[in-house]
Amino acid sequence: MIEVTIQLLGFIAAAALVVIGIAGMLFLDNLIKKIISFTLLSDGVNLLLVALGYVEGGIVPILIPGMSVSEFAARAALVFPVGIVLTNIVIGVSTTAILVALAIMLYRRYGTLKASKVLKGERR
Amino acid sequence: MSAYPSNLWSIPLLVVIPIIVAVVVNFIYNRSRLIKIISIVSAVCLALIASLSSYGYHWFTGQPALRPETLTFTFDPGFPAWRLALEFYFGPLQQVMIFVMSLILIFVVAVASSGLTKRQGPYMSMIFLLFASAAIIIMVNDLYHLWIAVEIGSLVVAGVVVGSGTSVSHKAALKYTFFSALSGAGLAIALALILGLTGYSNISDAIRYLQSVNLGEMSIILYVAFAFFVLSWIYAGGLAPIHPLKSEVYGASFPHGTAMLQTQSKLMLVAIGIVMLQIFGMLPFVREVMLAISIITMMLGVVMALIQTDFRWILAYLIVSHSGLVTVGISLGTTEGLVGGIFQAVNDVIYMTVLLLCCEALYYFGGKTSTRNSLGLAKRAPWLGMAVILGTMAASGIPPFNGFQSELILIQASLKAGLPEVAAVILMVSVTTFIALFRAVYRLFLKPPETSEPVAEVKVPRSLYIGLWVFVALTLIIGVYPNIVVSFITPVAQAVSIPWYL
Numbered sequence: 001m002i003e004v005t006i007q008l009l010g011f012i013a014a015a016a017l018v019v020i021g022i023a024g025m026l027f028l029d030n031l032i033k034k035i036i037s038f039t040l041l042s043d044g045v046n047l048l049l050v051a052l053g054y055v056e057g058g059i060v061p062i063l064i065p066g067m068s069v070s071e072f073a074a075r076a077a078l079v080f081p082v083g084i085v086l087t088n089i090v091i092g093v094s095t096t097a098i099l100v101a102l103a104i105m106l107y108r109r110y111g112t113l114k115a116s117k118v119l120k121g122e123r124r
Numbered sequence: 125m126s127a128y129p130s131n132l133w134s135i136p137l138l139v140v141i142p143i144i145v146a147v148v149v150n151f152i153y154n155r156s157r158l159i160k161i162i163s164i165v166s167a168v169c170l171a172l173i174a175s176l177s178s179y180g181y182h183w184f185t186g187q188p189a190l191r192p193e194t195l196t197f198t199f200d201p202g203f204p205a206w207r208l209a210l211e212f213y214f215g216p217l218q219q220v221m222i223f224v225m226s227l228i229l230i231f232v233v234a235v236a237s238s239g240l241t242k243r244q245g246p247y248m249s250m251i252f253l254l255f256a257s258a259a260i261i262i263m264v265n266d267l268y269h270l271w272i273a274v275e276i277g278s279l280v281v282a283g284v285v286v287g288s289g290t291s292v293s294h295k296a297a298l299k300y301t302f303f304s305a306l307s308g309a310g311l312a313i314a315l316a317l318i319l320g321l322t323g324y325s326n327i328s329d330a331i332r333y334l335q336s337v338n339l340g341e342m343s344i345i346l347y348v349a350f351a352f353f354v355l356s357w358i359y360a361g362g363l364a365p366i367h368p369l370k371s372e373v374y375g376a377s378f379p380h381g382t383a384m385l386q387t388q389s390k391l392m393l394v395a396i397g398i399v400m401l402q403i404f405g406m407l408p409f410v411r412e413v414m415l416a417i418s419i420i421t422m423m424l425g426v427v428m429a430l431i432q433t434d435f436r437w438i439l440a441y442l443i444v445s446h447s448g449l450v451t452v453g454i455s456l457g458t459t460e461g462l463v464g465g466i467f468q469a470v471n472d473v474i475y476m477t478v479l480l481l482c483c484e485a486l487y488y489f490g491g492k493t494s495t496r497n498s499l500g501l502a503k504r505a506p507w508l509g510m511a512v513i514l515g516t517m518a519a520s521g522i523p524p525f526n527g528f529q530s531e532l533i534l535i536q537a538s539l540k541a542g543l544p545e546v547a548a549v550i551l552m553v554s555v556t557t558f559i560a561l562f563r564a565v566y567r568l569f570l571k572p573p574e575t576s577e578p579v580a581e582v583k584v585p586r587s588l589y590i591g592l593w594v595f596v597a598l599t600l601i602i603g604v605y606p607n608i609v610v611s612f613i614t615p616v617a618q619a620v621s622i623p624w625y626l
Contacts, residue, residue: 018309025302038305045309049316069195080319084268088312091275095305098282102298109291119295 010051017044031103031113035096042092046085053081134177135214135263136184138222141166141173142256150249160237163248167233170255171226174219181265184210189326211326212263216612217466221262221391224470228387228477229255231591235380235484238585243287250283251384258388261395266326267315270399274311274356277388278304284381285373296376299369307359314352318403321345331402343407350404354413357400361393361447364420371428374440379484386443386480387473390450394469397454398462398620405457405622414455419546422448422553429560435483435493438564439476442519442557446472449553452546453534458624460537462617463610468530470609471518471602475527478515478595479561481588482508486568488584495564500573505584509569511592516565518599520558526602527554541624 017040024037054077061076063069106118145166149159183189189198189205198205232251240247257277264270282297282304315325321342324330339346357363362370370389374382397414404410425445432438450472453465485508486493489501502509518525521532531554538546602609 022306025305031298034302038302041305041309045312048313052316052320063195080268080325081316084271084312084316087268087272091272091308094279095275095301095308098279099298099301102282102286102294102301105294106291106298109294119299 005056007051007054007056010047010054014044014048014051017041017047020044029114029116031099031106031115031118034115035099035103038099039092039096042088042095046088046092049081049085049088053078132178132180132182132214134173135180135182135212137173138170138177138214138259138263139212139256141170142252142259146249146252146256149245149252151245153245154242156237156244159244159248160234163233163237163252164230166252167226167230171223171230174223174226177214177219179215179219180213182212182214184212205326205329210269211265212260213265214263215616217616218263220470220609220612221394222259224473225255225258225387225391227594228383228473231477231481231587231594232380232384234587235481235585235591236378238587239378239380239484239487243289247284247287250280250287251381253280254284254384254388258391261392265328267318267330267399268325270327270396271308271311271315274360274392274396275304275308277392278308278359281373281385281388284385285377287381288376288378290376293376296369296372300373303359303366303369307356310352311356314349314356317345317349317352321349327399327402334403335406346404346407350400350407350410353396353400353404354417357393357396357414357451358417360396361389361421361451362444363393363417363447363451364424367421367424367428367441367444371425371437371440371444374443375434375437379436379439379480379487382440382443383473383477383480386476389443390447390469390473393447393450394454394466397451397465398616401454401457401462401622402620411455411457411622411624415452415546418448418451418455419549420448421445422452422549426553426556426560430556432560433495435486435495435564435568438495438560439479439483442560443472443476445553445557446476446519449531449534449550452550453537456537456541456543456546456624457622458537458541459614459617459621460533460540461624462621463613464530464533464537466613466617467533467606467609470613471526471530471599474595474598474602475515475518475525478511478592478599479519481592481595482512482515485584485588485592488582493568495567497568498571498574499568500571502569503572504582507589508584508592511596512565512569514596514599516558516561518603519561521554522558524600524603526599526606529603529606543624 021037021041021044025034028034028037058077059075061079063072107113110118145162149162152158191198191205233248257273257280260273261270264273282301285293285297318330319325322330322333324333358366377385422445425441425448429438429441429445432441450465450469453461453468518527521527531550535547535550
């Protein structure tokens, strides 16, 4: 029997967000909905990373005076995934900003946000 | 490796200078003359730094590696430790790649500043950020910053494409950015998996760890990480199956922008490919998968180029096809394969720059790039006509040009690995490249125009012609003396190579 832990729940939720995000990006026709799906995908990846770094009963990864190195190593939450998540949030915001800007430009030109109409035909 | 001195001041300048220039030219926005001077001087400085700098390591923030057992710093670059700072490594391979890239940057900014009248600052800013992101990917020695640089690079690619200002370019940028979201997320997951498996984000440390332990059942995690890495690799180089997306990006940009984009893309392919080879190369079927992707890319790219009726799009698909030539060598993973693949990348960016600058010149002769037009440009601009023919010969692998040398090494490497079918595909790509290119060159440059209307005098910027002939000369010099480049590549290829039959 698999034990249901916070970490496992985090993994399941992350997988769900990633699948919903990818499905939305692939199958929804509205550009704004596609962009929202991308943010869901990005959140899913962030949650996966946070769950990876989770330590049951862990402490903030700061070496407090008086704490032994072995105790710190055993209990400190993994700091690296948190660093990746922070970076991914920044990258996600930048990507979303560019996507929204491009969607606005295309909307002004074509008068629609339907990807099937905007992205079709006219190559040169 | 530990023999190299650490914290060399010159190495970070290759990243810091383009970032500072990007900020400055964006700030001064429309002062064309000042932007031109700053951009060209900075690009020349970057070329000088790349050619004169010593080899070694640099830790940004001055924070070297942390020894896990004692939590003390170590300055030994060879010591396995937590390397949390941005760590750059600059060796012969990095030198030759960054030098070629900076040479292309010089002429790209010169041509761009002559041709662009509006939004020059932001556009130039994107070009410099493109250089910075590629330089980071080439030099960085940890997966975390590799991921960040790939992400930055993909956003900047979108910026350069949008810079050409057409609705086609907006659409190409939108599609490319959507896919960057997928591949970026994939690379983040790959990074997390490798970190979880090895405990290291530093590439050298992770490789050392993986070579020292038997992963057993855990190797499945490494395969999953490989799958995500492949996604990012495909994205970086526009390999199959996303080759139409990347071709669209190339076709929708200004030709000089495409010259920089394809340089960034090919050098990223080499850098990421070598990392993949080192981390995953020992796993069964990994190199076979990489090889299959490369062969499919080569064939699809060249066939698509054959059916195009526009010079820009022919070049766009050929760039993608030739990315496959680069990755074939890296996928083989043998010393000869790696030398051939990396050498092909260097040669490819040079002769494609010749062809793209010729395409740029077409804009000054009325902007018609469709091969349905007969322009007879060779008569109006004989130097341009000669340059495009020489560029076509180099791209088709005809001796004595540089393309011939690298394709010969690749064919020899394939035969030595016992894969004559791969050698046959390389030959087929070479011949088809010639057909696709010569068809366009004949129509646009050699065939007399259908109408005999008097034509106005056209003034092509001097920088474009100078750039054109510098790169034509390079194709010839490297073709006659390949050791100029190969001597830089061989030590690295020997260090990371793996026999094809393990």
